[in-house]
Amino acid sequence: xxxxxxLEQIKAQLKEELIENLSLEDIEPEDIKDDExxxxxxxxxxxxxxxxxxxxxxxxxxxxxxxxxxxxxxxxVSIDTMxxxxxxxx
Amino acid sequence: xxxxxxxxxxxxxxxxxxxxxxxRFGGLxxxxxxxxxxxxxxxxxxxxxxxxASAYLKRRFPLDSxxxxxxxxxxxxxxxxxxxxxxxxxxxxxxxxxxxxxDMDMLNQLASSKKGYILLTAHAGNWQLAMTELEQFDxxxxxxxxxxxxxxxxxxxxxxxxxxxxxIISPEEHLGGVVPVIKELNDxxxxxxxxxxxxxxxxxxxxxxxxxxxxxxGAFAIAAATKVPVVIALASKIGFKTYKxxxxxxxxxxYKSRKNKKNQLSEWVQEYADILNDFFExxxxxxxxxxxxxxxxxx
Numbered sequence: 001x002x003x004x005x006x007l008e009q010i011k012a013q014l015k016e017e018l019i020e021n022l023s024l025e026d027i028e029p030e031d032i033k034d035d036e037x038x039x040x041x042x043x044x045x046x047x048x049x050x051x052x053x054x055x056x057x058x059x060x061x062x063x064x065x066x067x068x069x070x071x072x073x074x075x076x077v078s079i080d081t082m083x084x085x086x087x088x089x090x
Numbered sequence: 091x092x093x094x095x096x097x098x099x100x101x102x103x104x105x106x107x108x109x110x111x112x113x114r115f116g117g118l119x120x121x122x123x124x125x126x127x128x129x130x131x132x133x134x135x136x137x138x139x140x141x142x143a144s145a146y147l148k149r150r151f152p153l154d155s156x157x158x159x160x161x162x163x164x165x166x167x168x169x170x171x172x173x174x175x176x177x178x179x180x181x182x183x184x185x186x187x188x189x190x191x192x193d194m195d196m197l198n199q200l201a202s203s204k205k206g207y208i209l210l211t212a213h214a215g216n217w218q219l220a221m222t223e224l225e226q227f228d229x230x231x232x233x234x235x236x237x238x239x240x241x242x243x244x245x246x247x248x249x250x251x252x253x254x255x256x257x258i259i260s261p262e263e264h265l266g267g268v269v270p271v272i273k274e275l276n277d278x279x280x281x282x283x284x285x286x287x288x289x290x291x292x293x294x295x296x297x298x299x300x301x302x303x304x305x306x307x308g309a310f311a312i313a314a315a316t317k318v319p320v321v322i323a324l325a326s327k328i329g330f331k332t333y334k335x336x337x338x339x340x341x342x343x344x345y346k347s348r349k350n351k352k353n354q355l356s357e358w359v360q361e362y363a364d365i366l367n368d369f370f371e372x373x374x375x376x377x378x379x380x381x382x383x384x385x386x387x388x389x
Contacts, residue, residue, distance in 0.1 A: 048266030049266075051265040051268045051269075052268045052272065052316070059272075065273075066269050067273065068270065069263055072269035076264075
């Protein structure tokens, strides 16, 4: 990224990427709350296979490579946690 | 006897000691001879293993009577016992086996590729021996398996925890362990999954030996997302000390569309089930599933 995006822009783009890459039907970007837990029993309810897609697109689009399980546990939680990591590292 | 690498080990230390002694002083013939009696014990008393073996055999030999299937269970147990002995013999260095690779060029090609790949195994033949042969290709192999199976696996593959050639990734970790799996593939290494056990991933219903069976699709989903091939590992015992090692069945999962991913995954899982089906057609007594994959809602 030549011009550093604002945190809000990153969050908005992340939501669109989530919907597109995971083929989330009937979900609009505004339906996903920034602090909502994405995996498990939440309203989005993503699973481990969705996590694969997220890890791959974080790398492909943002150049973020998650190095280990501990990092994954901190980053792959919500739009907020992913956006914070991208903002700090991309 | 009807153990597989990721199931609780039957037998005990004294039993294994006897096999080692027979191997040392009488070679494979002696150990195989001892096996007749041990097999008989499991054939008579291990009702769970007999039941799961029968689930396979009655589909493989649909015209056979119940009594014939029962006798074929003995043959299957004995066949698996021989392959367990072969593993003990190989790891202890007592016997040298011959491994005939179906296409060595393809293996060299995979080994020299910067990309990693997924090695998909099954409870078919002696895949553990095939995997030990992969050591020569200088790529780290990470096995995805539950922690309770680690000790049995380490023993079967002679894994030294200080050696960095083999690693273990637990699917019970955060999000099924996908982070380290993707990291290993990105680093050009091999990640091995058991294709006929779900290990935390969901499964799909496919045709297998004339019936509907459950097989997991996690390995294919990861391969499709990371754009790496899925290499099917098959190793069949074709002679007294000879194995045929076949890594030529390769599936390259690539989503044609972002919609209906499960339908696309189902095609690749079916392809894998067909490969296994062909293997069991050729080697009916080298199917060591010992698990009723046809049972509804179970994997």
